[in-house]
Amino acid sequence: MSTGQATAETFNSEGKADVLLRWDGKNVFVGEMKIWSGEKAFGDAIQQLFRYATWRDVGLALIVFVKQKGLASVIATARKALEGADYFIEWTGEIDGGFQAKIRQPRDADIAARLAVLFVH
Numbered sequence: 001m002s003t004g005q006a007t008a009e010t011f012n013s014e015g016k017a018d019v020l021l022r023w024d025g026k027n028v029f030v031g032e033m034k035i036w037s038g039e040k041a042f043g044d045a046i047q048q049l050f051r052y053a054t055w056r057d058v059g060l061a062l063i064v065f066v067k068q069k070g071l072a073s074v075i076a077t078a079r080k081a082l083e084g085a086d087y088f089i090e091w092t093g094e095i096d097g098g099f100q101a102k103i104r105q106p107r108d109a110d111i112a113a114r115l116a117v118l119f120v121h
Contacts, residue, residue, distance in 0.1 A: 017052040031061040036074055039081045050106035058113040071121045
């Protein structure tokens with residue numbers, strides 16, 4: 001029987017991830033939560049998420065809380081920033097209020113990771 005465990009503020013790699021989900025002793029999800037404060041801060045948040053991921057962690061997520069109006073504009077700005085990043089490979093899907101992408105795993109460029117970005121207004 002498989003077992004899973006979800007934890008918050010859990011040390012992983014170089015810091016504490018906001019959300020960490022383990023299944024059968026392996027990380028299957030590493031997530032970070034941020035408040036939207038612009039394109040640069042969005043890129044910084046992804047870099048922070050990368051620091052919390054080991055080379056084996058291929059399920060990554062960023063949840064972004066947006067306080068201001070114009071959610072569609074915020075999502076478009078974040079999408080453009082991600083697409084221009086050197087670790088971006090391709091878009092893999094849309095989710096309601098966000099997007100999914102395949103990226104180069106930060107610790108090993110030969111490994112692809114899945115990144116989901118969800119915006120909450």
